[in-house]
Amino acid sequence: MHPAPSVIFFTTFSGLGFGLLFFLGLGFPAVTGWTAFAFFVIAYAMAVGGLMASTFHLGRPERAIKAFTQWRSSWLSREAWCAVGALVLMGLYAMGLVFFDTRIMTFGISGAVLSLATVFTTSMIYTQLKTIPRWNMAITPVKFISLSLAGGALLAGQVSAALVLLVIAGLVQIFTWLEGDKALAASGSNMASATGLGDIGGVRAFEPPHTGTNYLLREFVHEIGRKHSQKLRAISLLLMVALPFVLLVLPFSHFFALLAVISHIAGVLTARWLFFAEAEHVVGLYYGKR
Amino acid sequence: MTTLPTHTDKKLGLVIDLDTCVGCHACVISCKGWNTENYGAPLSDQNAYGADNNGTFLNRVHSFEVQPDEGAAQLIHFPKSCLHCEDAPCVTVCPTGASYKRVEDGIVLVNESNCIGCGLCAWACPYGARELDQAEGVMKKCTLCVDRIYNENLPEEDRQPACVRTCPAGARHFGDLGDENSDVSKLVAERGGMDLMPEQGTKPVNKYLPPRPKDAMPEFDVLAPFLEPVAEEPKGFLGWLDRTLEKL
Numbered sequence: 001m002h003p004a005p006s007v008i009f010f011t012t013f014s015g016l017g018f019g020l021l022f023f024l025g026l027g028f029p030a031v032t033g034w035t036a037f038a039f040f041v042i043a044y045a046m047a048v049g050g051l052m053a054s055t056f057h058l059g060r061p062e063r064a065i066k067a068f069t070q071w072r073s074s075w076l077s078r079e080a081w082c083a084v085g086a087l088v089l090m091g092l093y094a095m096g097l098v099f100f101d102t103r104i105m106t107f108g109i110s111g112a113v114l115s116l117a118t119v120f121t122t123s124m125i126y127t128q129l130k131t132i133p134r135w136n137m138a139i140t141p142v143k144f145i146s147l148s149l150a151g152g153a154l155l156a157g158q159v160s161a162a163l164v165l166l167v168i169a170g171l172v173q174i175f176t177w178l179e180g181d182k183a184l185a186a187s188g189s190n191m192a193s194a195t196g197l198g199d200i201g202g203v204r205a206f207e208p209p210h211t212g213t214n215y216l217l218r219e220f221v222h223e224i225g226r227k228h229s230q231k232l233r234a235i236s237l238l239l240m241v242a243l244p245f246v247l248l249v250l251p252f253s254h255f256f257a258l259l260a261v262i263s264h265i266a267g268v269l270t271a272r273w274l275f276f277a278e279a280e281h282v283v284g285l286y287y288g289k290r
Numbered sequence: 291m292t293t294l295p296t297h298t299d300k301k302l303g304l305v306i307d308l309d310t311c312v313g314c315h316a317c318v319i320s321c322k323g324w325n326t327e328n329y330g331a332p333l334s335d336q337n338a339y340g341a342d343n344n345g346t347f348l349n350r351v352h353s354f355e356v357q358p359d360e361g362a363a364q365l366i367h368f369p370k371s372c373l374h375c376e377d378a379p380c381v382t383v384c385p386t387g388a389s390y391k392r393v394e395d396g397i398v399l400v401n402e403s404n405c406i407g408c409g410l411c412a413w414a415c416p417y418g419a420r421e422l423d424q425a426e427g428v429m430k431k432c433t434l435c436v437d438r439i440y441n442e443n444l445p446e447e448d449r450q451p452a453c454v455r456t457c458p459a460g461a462r463h464f465g466d467l468g469d470e471n472s473d474v475s476k477l478v479a480e481r482g483g484m485d486l487m488p489e490q491g492t493k494p495v496n497k498y499l500p501p502r503p504k505d506a507m508p509e510f511d512v513l514a515p516f517l518e519p520v521a522e523e524p525k526g527f528l529g530w531l532d533r534t535l536e537k538l
Contacts, residue, residue: 060407060427066388075383130379130416131414131416132413197501199500200358201364204357208352209370210350216412282490
Protein backbone atom coordinates (compact mmCIF):
# COMPACT_ATOMS: atom_id res chain seq x y z
CA MET A 1 0.00 0.00 0.00
CA HIS A 2 1.11 3.53 -0.74
CA PRO A 3 2.27 5.12 2.53
CA ALA A 4 0.44 8.44 2.04
CA PRO A 5 1.76 11.08 4.50
CA SER A 6 -1.78 12.33 5.22
CA VAL A 7 -2.96 8.91 6.42
CA ILE A 8 0.22 8.19 8.41
CA PHE A 9 -0.04 11.59 10.09
CA PHE A 10 -3.77 11.10 10.72
CA THR A 11 -3.58 7.66 12.33
CA THR A 12 -0.50 8.51 14.41
CA PHE A 13 -1.69 11.81 15.85
CA SER A 14 -5.37 10.97 16.25
CA GLY A 15 -4.27 7.77 18.04
CA LEU A 16 -2.09 9.79 20.43
CA GLY A 17 -4.67 12.56 20.88
CA PHE A 18 -7.55 10.21 21.67
CA GLY A 19 -5.22 8.18 23.91
CA LEU A 20 -4.50 11.33 25.91
CA LEU A 21 -8.20 12.23 25.99
CA PHE A 22 -8.94 8.74 27.37
CA PHE A 23 -6.67 9.34 30.37
CA LEU A 24 -7.87 12.93 30.88
CA GLY A 25 -11.48 11.72 30.79
CA LEU A 26 -10.79 9.24 33.57
CA GLY A 27 -9.12 11.96 35.63
CA PHE A 28 -5.47 11.00 35.16
CA PRO A 29 -3.93 13.48 35.84
CA ALA A 30 -6.66 15.17 37.91
CA VAL A 31 -5.93 18.62 36.56
CA THR A 32 -8.13 21.73 36.59
CA GLY A 33 -7.84 25.36 35.44
CA TRP A 34 -5.01 26.40 33.15
CA THR A 35 -3.08 23.15 33.60
CA ALA A 36 -6.14 21.28 32.34
CA PHE A 37 -6.44 23.81 29.51
CA ALA A 38 -2.85 23.04 28.40
CA PHE A 39 -3.48 19.27 28.44
CA PHE A 40 -6.70 19.59 26.46
CA VAL A 41 -5.10 21.91 23.89
CA ILE A 42 -2.41 19.28 23.24
CA ALA A 43 -4.99 16.48 23.04
CA TYR A 44 -7.32 18.41 20.71
CA ALA A 45 -4.46 19.64 18.52
CA MET A 46 -3.42 16.03 17.94
CA ALA A 47 -6.88 14.48 17.60
CA VAL A 48 -8.42 17.24 15.47
CA GLY A 49 -5.18 17.84 13.54
CA GLY A 50 -5.09 14.14 12.71
CA LEU A 51 -8.70 14.14 11.58
CA MET A 52 -8.10 17.23 9.44
CA ALA A 53 -5.09 15.52 7.85
CA SER A 54 -7.29 12.55 6.95
CA THR A 55 -9.45 14.80 4.76
CA PHE A 56 -6.40 15.76 2.66
CA HIS A 57 -6.44 12.41 0.89
CA LEU A 58 -10.09 12.77 -0.13
CA GLY A 59 -10.82 13.44 -3.78
CA ARG A 60 -13.84 15.55 -2.80
CA PRO A 61 -13.22 16.90 0.75
CA GLU A 62 -16.09 19.38 0.44
CA ARG A 63 -18.56 16.49 0.67
CA ALA A 64 -16.91 14.91 3.75
CA ILE A 65 -20.05 15.57 5.84
CA LYS A 66 -21.81 12.80 3.88
CA ALA A 67 -19.52 10.27 5.59
CA PHE A 68 -21.81 10.42 8.63
CA THR A 69 -24.70 8.70 6.86
CA GLN A 70 -23.68 5.02 6.63
CA TRP A 71 -22.88 4.12 10.25
CA ARG A 72 -24.99 0.95 9.96
CA SER A 73 -22.53 -0.69 7.57
CA SER A 74 -19.35 1.37 7.24
CA TRP A 75 -16.50 1.51 9.76
CA LEU A 76 -15.34 4.82 8.29
CA SER A 77 -18.75 6.32 9.00
CA ARG A 78 -18.73 4.87 12.54
CA GLU A 79 -15.29 6.41 13.06
CA ALA A 80 -16.68 9.81 12.09
CA TRP A 81 -19.49 9.49 14.64
CA CYS A 82 -17.24 8.25 17.44
CA ALA A 83 -14.71 11.01 16.80
CA VAL A 84 -17.28 13.80 16.84
CA GLY A 85 -19.04 12.26 19.87
CA ALA A 86 -15.77 11.97 21.78
CA LEU A 87 -14.68 15.51 20.91
CA VAL A 88 -18.02 17.04 21.91
CA LEU A 89 -18.29 15.17 25.22
CA MET A 90 -14.67 15.79 26.12
CA GLY A 91 -15.13 19.45 25.17
CA LEU A 92 -17.98 19.80 27.68
CA TYR A 93 -15.93 17.90 30.26
CA ALA A 94 -12.93 20.17 29.60
CA MET A 95 -15.07 23.32 29.96
CA GLY A 96 -16.15 22.12 33.39
CA LEU A 97 -12.56 21.49 34.44
CA VAL A 98 -11.01 24.62 32.96
CA PHE A 99 -13.62 27.29 33.70
CA PHE A 100 -15.70 25.96 36.61
CA ASP A 101 -13.21 23.75 38.43
CA THR A 102 -15.83 20.97 38.30
CA ARG A 103 -15.33 17.40 37.16
CA ILE A 104 -18.46 16.13 35.37
CA MET A 105 -17.66 12.42 35.49
CA THR A 106 -20.54 11.43 33.18
CA PHE A 107 -18.97 13.43 30.35
CA GLY A 108 -15.44 12.36 31.29
CA ILE A 109 -16.10 8.62 31.34
CA SER A 110 -18.38 8.53 28.29
CA GLY A 111 -15.88 10.76 26.43
CA ALA A 112 -13.05 8.41 27.41
CA VAL A 113 -14.99 5.39 26.16
CA LEU A 114 -15.79 7.13 22.85
CA SER A 115 -12.14 8.21 22.48
CA LEU A 116 -11.05 4.60 22.68
CA ALA A 117 -13.95 3.61 20.41
CA THR A 118 -12.65 6.11 17.83
CA VAL A 119 -9.25 4.40 17.81
CA PHE A 120 -10.99 1.03 17.54
CA THR A 121 -13.12 2.14 14.58
CA THR A 122 -10.03 3.56 12.86
CA SER A 123 -8.30 0.20 13.27
CA MET A 124 -11.39 -1.63 11.96
CA ILE A 125 -11.23 0.34 8.69
CA TYR A 126 -7.95 -1.49 8.05
CA THR A 127 -8.78 -4.77 9.77
CA GLN A 128 -11.96 -5.38 7.74
CA LEU A 129 -10.08 -5.50 4.41
CA LYS A 130 -9.70 -9.11 3.28
CA THR A 131 -7.80 -7.77 0.29
CA ILE A 132 -4.87 -6.85 2.55
CA PRO A 133 -4.11 -10.04 4.52
CA ARG A 134 -1.45 -8.30 6.64
CA TRP A 135 -4.16 -6.06 8.13
CA ASN A 136 -7.01 -8.57 8.12
CA MET A 137 -6.10 -10.01 11.55
CA ALA A 138 -7.69 -9.78 15.01
CA ILE A 139 -4.39 -8.42 16.36
CA THR A 140 -4.65 -5.20 14.28
CA PRO A 141 -7.19 -3.44 16.57
CA VAL A 142 -5.23 -4.65 19.61
CA LYS A 143 -2.15 -2.99 18.16
CA PHE A 144 -3.86 0.34 17.49
CA ILE A 145 -5.49 0.44 20.93
CA SER A 146 -2.42 -0.66 22.89
CA LEU A 147 -0.31 1.93 21.08
CA SER A 148 -2.89 4.65 21.64
CA LEU A 149 -3.07 3.83 25.36
CA ALA A 150 0.72 3.76 25.71
CA GLY A 151 1.09 7.11 23.93
CA GLY A 152 -1.82 8.57 25.91
CA ALA A 153 -0.30 7.48 29.23
CA LEU A 154 3.04 8.95 28.17
CA LEU A 155 1.47 12.30 27.23
CA ALA A 156 -0.67 12.31 30.39
CA GLY A 157 2.45 11.87 32.50
CA GLN A 158 1.23 8.58 33.96
CA VAL A 159 4.72 7.12 34.32
CA SER A 160 3.98 3.75 35.91
CA ALA A 161 1.07 3.07 33.55
CA ALA A 162 3.14 4.22 30.56
CA LEU A 163 5.99 1.83 31.43
CA VAL A 164 3.65 -1.18 31.42
CA LEU A 165 1.64 -0.04 28.38
CA LEU A 166 4.78 0.70 26.33
CA VAL A 167 6.05 -2.82 26.88
CA ILE A 168 2.66 -4.31 25.99
CA ALA A 169 2.40 -2.15 22.84
CA GLY A 170 5.94 -3.19 21.84
CA LEU A 171 5.20 -6.89 22.29
CA VAL A 172 1.94 -6.60 20.35
CA GLN A 173 3.79 -4.76 17.57
CA ILE A 174 6.44 -7.50 17.33
CA PHE A 175 3.74 -10.19 17.26
CA THR A 176 1.90 -8.26 14.50
CA TRP A 177 5.03 -8.17 12.35
CA LEU A 178 5.70 -11.89 12.80
CA GLU A 179 2.09 -12.87 12.04
CA GLY A 180 1.85 -10.32 9.23
CA ASP A 181 4.82 -11.84 7.42
CA LYS A 182 2.86 -15.10 7.08
CA ALA A 183 -0.52 -13.50 6.27
CA LEU A 184 -0.41 -13.25 2.47
CA ALA A 185 0.64 -16.89 2.06
CA ALA A 186 -2.02 -17.99 4.55
CA SER A 187 -4.77 -16.01 2.77
CA GLY A 188 -4.80 -18.49 -0.10
CA SER A 189 -4.73 -15.68 -2.68
CA ASN A 190 -1.98 -16.07 -5.24
CA MET A 191 -1.53 -15.69 -8.98
CA ALA A 192 -3.16 -19.08 -9.57
CA SER A 193 -6.35 -18.13 -7.70
CA ALA A 194 -6.36 -14.59 -9.07
CA THR A 195 -6.30 -15.78 -12.68
CA GLY A 196 -7.95 -19.18 -12.25
CA LEU A 197 -5.25 -20.52 -14.56
CA GLY A 198 -3.30 -22.49 -11.94
CA ASP A 199 -4.78 -25.82 -13.12
CA ILE A 200 -2.87 -25.51 -16.40
CA GLY A 201 0.51 -24.71 -14.90
CA GLY A 202 2.69 -22.03 -13.36
CA VAL A 203 1.33 -18.52 -14.01
CA ARG A 204 3.62 -15.60 -14.84
CA ALA A 205 2.63 -12.00 -15.61
CA PHE A 206 3.72 -11.64 -19.22
CA GLU A 207 2.48 -8.19 -20.12
CA PRO A 208 0.70 -5.57 -17.99
CA PRO A 209 -2.42 -3.90 -19.45
CA HIS A 210 -0.77 -0.50 -19.73
CA THR A 211 2.68 0.83 -20.56
CA GLY A 212 2.68 3.55 -17.90
CA THR A 213 1.61 3.43 -14.32
CA ASN A 214 -1.97 3.79 -13.03
CA TYR A 215 -4.03 4.46 -9.92
CA LEU A 216 -3.92 0.79 -8.89
CA LEU A 217 -0.13 0.53 -9.01
CA ARG A 218 0.39 3.88 -7.28
CA GLU A 219 -2.11 3.10 -4.53
CA PHE A 220 -1.62 -0.62 -3.90
CA VAL A 221 1.81 -1.76 -5.05
CA HIS A 222 4.71 -0.32 -3.11
CA GLU A 223 7.45 -2.92 -3.36
CA ILE A 224 10.29 -0.39 -3.16
CA GLY A 225 9.45 0.69 0.39
CA ARG A 226 10.06 -2.78 1.81
CA LYS A 227 13.77 -2.86 1.06
CA HIS A 228 14.84 -1.70 4.52
CA SER A 229 11.84 -3.00 6.44
CA GLN A 230 13.84 -5.07 8.96
CA LYS A 231 16.07 -2.12 9.85
CA LEU A 232 13.09 0.20 10.08
CA ARG A 233 11.29 -2.26 12.36
CA ALA A 234 14.25 -2.18 14.74
CA ILE A 235 14.49 1.62 14.57
CA SER A 236 10.77 2.10 15.20
CA LEU A 237 10.81 -0.28 18.18
CA LEU A 238 13.83 1.51 19.62
CA LEU A 239 12.24 4.96 19.28
CA MET A 240 8.67 3.93 20.09
CA VAL A 241 9.26 1.72 23.14
CA ALA A 242 12.87 1.23 24.27
CA LEU A 243 14.10 4.83 24.45
CA PRO A 244 10.94 6.26 26.11
CA PHE A 245 11.05 3.34 28.58
CA VAL A 246 14.64 4.16 29.60
CA LEU A 247 13.91 7.89 29.81
CA LEU A 248 10.92 7.24 32.09
CA VAL A 249 12.89 4.92 34.37
CA LEU A 250 15.59 7.58 34.87
CA PRO A 251 15.00 10.11 37.68
CA PHE A 252 12.12 12.34 36.54
CA SER A 253 12.88 15.51 34.65
CA HIS A 254 10.66 17.50 32.27
CA PHE A 255 13.40 17.41 29.65
CA PHE A 256 13.57 13.58 29.71
CA ALA A 257 9.75 13.39 29.58
CA LEU A 258 9.67 15.66 26.52
CA LEU A 259 12.43 13.61 24.91
CA ALA A 260 10.45 10.41 25.63
CA VAL A 261 7.35 11.88 23.93
CA ILE A 262 9.28 13.06 20.85
CA SER A 263 11.04 9.72 20.55
CA HIS A 264 7.74 7.84 20.92
CA ILE A 265 6.05 9.93 18.22
CA ALA A 266 8.99 9.43 15.83
CA GLY A 267 8.80 5.68 16.51
CA VAL A 268 5.06 5.49 15.91
CA LEU A 269 5.41 7.46 12.66
CA THR A 270 8.08 4.99 11.49
CA ALA A 271 5.96 1.98 12.49
CA ARG A 272 2.91 3.48 10.79
CA TRP A 273 4.92 4.12 7.61
CA LEU A 274 5.83 0.42 7.65
CA PHE A 275 2.20 -0.52 8.36
CA PHE A 276 1.30 0.88 4.95
CA ALA A 277 4.50 0.26 2.98
CA GLU A 278 4.68 -3.42 3.98
CA ALA A 279 0.99 -4.18 3.38
CA GLU A 280 0.44 -6.28 0.27
CA HIS A 281 -2.86 -5.78 -1.59
CA VAL A 282 -3.94 -8.87 -3.54
CA VAL A 283 -4.59 -6.79 -6.69
CA GLY A 284 -0.79 -6.71 -7.07
CA LEU A 285 -1.00 -10.42 -7.98
CA TYR A 286 -2.53 -9.48 -11.36
CA TYR A 287 0.68 -7.57 -12.05
CA GLY A 288 2.92 -10.36 -10.72
CA LYS A 289 3.83 -8.05 -7.85
CA ARG A 290 3.07 -7.89 -4.17
CA MET B 291 -27.75 2.60 1.58
CA THR B 292 -24.48 0.75 1.56
CA THR B 293 -25.89 -2.44 2.99
CA LEU B 294 -26.10 -5.12 0.32
CA PRO B 295 -29.50 -6.30 -0.92
CA THR B 296 -30.33 -9.80 0.33
CA HIS B 297 -31.63 -10.70 -3.10
CA THR B 298 -31.46 -9.21 -6.58
CA ASP B 299 -34.13 -9.87 -9.21
CA LYS B 300 -31.50 -10.43 -11.89
CA LYS B 301 -27.77 -11.02 -11.83
CA LEU B 302 -26.61 -9.18 -14.91
CA GLY B 303 -22.98 -9.78 -15.71
CA LEU B 304 -20.34 -10.79 -18.21
CA VAL B 305 -18.92 -14.11 -19.24
CA ILE B 306 -15.40 -13.80 -20.58
CA ASP B 307 -13.93 -16.55 -22.71
CA LEU B 308 -10.20 -16.83 -22.05
CA ASP B 309 -9.93 -19.41 -24.85
CA THR B 310 -11.15 -16.94 -27.45
CA CYS B 311 -9.76 -13.60 -26.31
CA VAL B 312 -7.00 -12.48 -28.67
CA GLY B 313 -5.79 -9.62 -26.50
CA CYS B 314 -6.59 -6.85 -29.00
CA HIS B 315 -7.72 -4.38 -26.29
CA ALA B 316 -10.69 -3.27 -28.45
CA CYS B 317 -12.96 -3.73 -25.41
CA VAL B 318 -10.71 -1.38 -23.42
CA ILE B 319 -10.95 1.33 -26.06
CA SER B 320 -14.69 1.00 -26.69
CA CYS B 321 -15.31 1.03 -22.93
CA LYS B 322 -13.29 4.19 -22.50
CA GLY B 323 -14.91 5.75 -25.55
CA TRP B 324 -18.48 5.10 -24.41
CA ASN B 325 -18.01 5.80 -20.73
CA THR B 326 -15.98 8.97 -21.09
CA GLU B 327 -18.82 10.71 -22.91
CA ASN B 328 -21.92 9.20 -21.32
CA TYR B 329 -22.96 8.29 -17.74
CA GLY B 330 -21.04 10.17 -15.03
CA ALA B 331 -17.78 12.08 -15.02
CA PRO B 332 -15.43 11.60 -18.02
CA LEU B 333 -12.55 9.12 -17.71
CA SER B 334 -9.66 11.56 -17.56
CA ASP B 335 -6.11 11.12 -18.75
CA GLN B 336 -3.13 12.82 -17.19
CA ASN B 337 -0.19 13.88 -19.34
CA ALA B 338 -1.69 11.83 -22.19
CA TYR B 339 1.02 12.67 -24.74
CA GLY B 340 3.95 12.89 -22.33
CA ALA B 341 6.44 10.31 -21.10
CA ASP B 342 4.61 9.62 -17.82
CA ASN B 343 1.08 9.19 -19.13
CA ASN B 344 -1.76 7.55 -17.23
CA GLY B 345 -5.51 7.66 -17.02
CA THR B 346 -8.71 6.11 -15.75
CA PHE B 347 -9.95 2.90 -17.36
CA LEU B 348 -12.84 0.66 -16.32
CA ASN B 349 -11.59 -2.36 -18.19
CA ARG B 350 -8.01 -3.55 -18.63
CA VAL B 351 -6.49 -6.54 -20.41
CA HIS B 352 -3.62 -8.37 -18.73
CA SER B 353 -1.58 -11.06 -20.49
CA PHE B 354 -0.32 -14.08 -18.58
CA GLU B 355 2.07 -16.81 -19.58
CA VAL B 356 1.15 -20.23 -18.22
CA GLN B 357 3.73 -22.99 -18.33
CA PRO B 358 2.25 -26.53 -18.14
CA ASP B 359 4.40 -29.38 -16.77
CA GLU B 360 4.81 -30.68 -20.32
CA GLY B 361 4.56 -28.91 -23.63
CA ALA B 362 4.79 -25.32 -24.73
CA ALA B 363 3.89 -22.30 -22.61
CA GLN B 364 0.50 -20.71 -23.32
CA LEU B 365 -0.14 -17.00 -23.59
CA ILE B 366 -3.54 -16.08 -22.16
CA HIS B 367 -5.09 -12.64 -22.56
CA PHE B 368 -7.14 -11.69 -19.56
CA PRO B 369 -9.67 -8.83 -19.65
CA LYS B 370 -10.60 -7.61 -16.19
CA SER B 371 -13.37 -5.23 -15.11
CA CYS B 372 -15.87 -5.06 -12.24
CA LEU B 373 -17.30 -8.52 -11.50
CA HIS B 374 -20.50 -7.08 -9.92
CA CYS B 375 -20.03 -9.37 -6.90
CA GLU B 376 -22.99 -10.64 -4.89
CA ASP B 377 -21.07 -9.97 -1.66
CA ALA B 378 -19.42 -6.80 -2.91
CA PRO B 379 -17.00 -5.59 -0.22
CA CYS B 380 -16.69 -2.24 -2.02
CA VAL B 381 -20.33 -1.44 -1.20
CA THR B 382 -20.35 -2.07 2.55
CA VAL B 383 -17.18 -0.07 3.28
CA CYS B 384 -18.54 3.12 1.66
CA PRO B 385 -19.11 5.82 4.32
CA THR B 386 -21.47 7.98 2.24
CA GLY B 387 -23.78 5.52 0.53
CA ALA B 388 -22.37 6.49 -2.88
CA SER B 389 -21.46 2.89 -3.64
CA TYR B 390 -24.46 0.60 -4.01
CA LYS B 391 -25.76 -2.60 -5.57
CA ARG B 392 -29.04 -2.41 -7.46
CA VAL B 393 -31.87 -4.70 -6.34
CA GLU B 394 -33.43 -4.95 -9.81
CA ASP B 395 -30.40 -6.24 -11.73
CA GLY B 396 -27.46 -6.58 -9.32
CA ILE B 397 -25.32 -3.94 -11.02
CA VAL B 398 -22.82 -2.28 -8.65
CA LEU B 399 -22.77 1.48 -9.24
CA VAL B 400 -21.31 4.68 -7.79
CA ASN B 401 -23.51 7.71 -7.22
CA GLU B 402 -20.81 10.22 -8.12
CA SER B 403 -22.48 13.21 -6.49
CA ASN B 404 -22.23 11.43 -3.10
CA CYS B 405 -18.67 10.12 -3.56
CA ILE B 406 -16.04 11.86 -1.39
CA GLY B 407 -13.15 10.07 -3.11
CA CYS B 408 -11.82 8.40 0.04
CA GLY B 409 -10.71 5.40 -2.01
CA LEU B 410 -11.76 2.82 0.58
CA CYS B 411 -13.94 0.90 -1.91
CA ALA B 412 -10.92 0.48 -4.20
CA TRP B 413 -8.95 -0.80 -1.19
CA ALA B 414 -11.70 -3.33 -0.50
CA CYS B 415 -11.86 -4.64 -4.09
CA PRO B 416 -9.52 -7.61 -4.70
CA TYR B 417 -9.77 -7.23 -8.49
CA GLY B 418 -8.61 -3.65 -9.01
CA ALA B 419 -11.93 -2.86 -10.64
CA ARG B 420 -12.21 0.65 -9.24
CA GLU B 421 -10.04 3.61 -10.11
CA LEU B 422 -10.16 7.07 -8.56
CA ASP B 423 -10.35 9.62 -11.35
CA GLN B 424 -7.52 12.07 -10.83
CA ALA B 425 -9.34 15.01 -12.45
CA GLU B 426 -12.79 14.52 -10.93
CA GLY B 427 -11.75 13.12 -7.53
CA VAL B 428 -14.49 10.49 -7.59
CA MET B 429 -14.43 6.71 -7.94
CA LYS B 430 -15.03 5.27 -11.40
CA LYS B 431 -16.02 1.72 -12.18
CA CYS B 432 -17.74 -0.46 -14.78
CA THR B 433 -21.48 0.31 -14.93
CA LEU B 434 -22.17 -2.68 -17.18
CA CYS B 435 -23.11 0.16 -19.57
CA VAL B 436 -26.31 0.77 -17.65
CA ASP B 437 -26.94 3.63 -20.07
CA ARG B 438 -26.85 1.26 -23.09
CA ILE B 439 -28.52 -1.94 -21.96
CA TYR B 440 -31.88 -0.29 -21.18
CA ASN B 441 -31.56 2.50 -23.74
CA GLU B 442 -34.51 2.38 -26.11
CA ASN B 443 -33.00 5.11 -28.27
CA LEU B 444 -30.39 2.61 -29.41
CA PRO B 445 -31.07 -0.15 -31.96
CA GLU B 446 -31.75 -3.42 -30.14
CA GLU B 447 -28.44 -5.02 -31.13
CA ASP B 448 -26.59 -2.16 -29.44
CA ARG B 449 -28.34 -2.64 -26.10
CA GLN B 450 -25.41 -4.47 -24.55
CA PRO B 451 -22.22 -3.29 -22.88
CA ALA B 452 -19.83 -1.50 -25.27
CA CYS B 453 -17.07 -4.07 -24.60
CA VAL B 454 -19.35 -6.97 -25.56
CA ARG B 455 -20.69 -5.18 -28.63
CA THR B 456 -17.20 -4.39 -29.93
CA CYS B 457 -15.34 -7.65 -29.23
CA PRO B 458 -14.22 -8.91 -32.67
CA ALA B 459 -13.50 -12.39 -31.35
CA GLY B 460 -16.82 -13.01 -29.59
CA ALA B 461 -14.96 -13.56 -26.35
CA ARG B 462 -17.38 -11.51 -24.25
CA HIS B 463 -20.97 -12.41 -23.44
CA PHE B 464 -23.60 -10.45 -21.53
CA GLY B 465 -26.72 -11.75 -19.81
CA ASP B 466 -28.55 -12.72 -16.64
CA LEU B 467 -26.40 -15.15 -14.66
CA GLY B 468 -29.20 -15.54 -12.12
CA ASP B 469 -31.39 -17.26 -14.72
CA GLU B 470 -30.07 -20.79 -15.21
CA ASN B 471 -31.75 -21.04 -18.62
CA SER B 472 -30.07 -17.94 -20.02
CA ASP B 473 -27.46 -18.34 -22.77
CA VAL B 474 -24.69 -17.10 -20.49
CA SER B 475 -25.62 -19.52 -17.70
CA LYS B 476 -25.64 -22.43 -20.16
CA LEU B 477 -22.26 -21.34 -21.47
CA VAL B 478 -20.88 -21.24 -17.93
CA ALA B 479 -22.27 -24.72 -17.17
CA GLU B 480 -20.95 -26.17 -20.41
CA ARG B 481 -17.46 -24.72 -20.24
CA GLY B 482 -16.85 -24.86 -16.47
CA GLY B 483 -16.98 -21.10 -15.89
CA MET B 484 -14.97 -20.04 -12.85
CA ASP B 485 -14.78 -17.31 -10.20
CA LEU B 486 -11.68 -15.19 -9.71
CA MET B 487 -10.18 -15.39 -6.19
CA PRO B 488 -13.11 -17.39 -4.73
CA GLU B 489 -11.23 -17.43 -1.39
CA GLN B 490 -11.98 -13.71 -1.02
CA GLY B 491 -15.65 -14.59 -0.51
CA THR B 492 -16.95 -11.93 -2.88
CA LYS B 493 -19.14 -14.30 -4.94
CA PRO B 494 -18.49 -12.60 -8.30
CA VAL B 495 -21.33 -12.59 -10.84
CA ASN B 496 -18.98 -12.35 -13.84
CA LYS B 497 -17.53 -15.70 -14.84
CA TYR B 498 -14.39 -16.63 -16.75
CA LEU B 499 -14.32 -19.56 -19.16
CA PRO B 500 -10.96 -21.35 -18.83
CA PRO B 501 -8.90 -22.02 -21.96
CA ARG B 502 -9.86 -25.34 -23.56
CA PRO B 503 -7.27 -28.12 -23.07
CA LYS B 504 -4.66 -28.12 -25.82
CA ASP B 505 -4.57 -31.30 -27.94
CA ALA B 506 -1.19 -33.01 -28.24
CA MET B 507 0.53 -33.02 -31.63
CA PRO B 508 1.36 -36.67 -32.58
CA GLU B 509 4.73 -37.46 -34.17
CA PHE B 510 3.71 -37.80 -37.80
CA ASP B 511 5.69 -37.38 -41.03
CA VAL B 512 4.72 -38.88 -44.39
CA LEU B 513 8.28 -38.73 -45.71
CA ALA B 514 9.88 -40.41 -42.71
CA PRO B 515 9.95 -43.98 -44.18
CA PHE B 516 11.80 -42.75 -47.26
CA LEU B 517 14.39 -40.77 -45.39
CA GLU B 518 15.83 -43.56 -43.26
CA PRO B 519 19.64 -43.84 -43.49
CA VAL B 520 20.55 -46.18 -46.39
CA ALA B 521 23.71 -47.61 -44.87
CA GLU B 522 24.91 -47.55 -41.27
CA GLU B 523 28.35 -48.95 -42.13
CA PRO B 524 30.37 -47.89 -45.21
CA LYS B 525 30.83 -50.59 -47.90
CA GLY B 526 32.97 -51.08 -51.04
CA PHE B 527 35.80 -48.60 -51.66
CA LEU B 528 34.74 -46.29 -48.82
CA GLY B 529 34.59 -49.32 -46.52
CA TRP B 530 38.16 -50.34 -47.52
CA LEU B 531 39.34 -46.72 -47.05
CA ASP B 532 37.70 -46.52 -43.64
CA ARG B 533 39.27 -49.77 -42.44
CA THR B 534 42.69 -48.83 -43.86
CA LEU B 535 42.69 -45.38 -42.32
CA GLU B 536 41.54 -46.92 -39.03
CA LYS B 537 44.68 -49.15 -39.01
CA LEU B 538 47.11 -46.28 -39.50
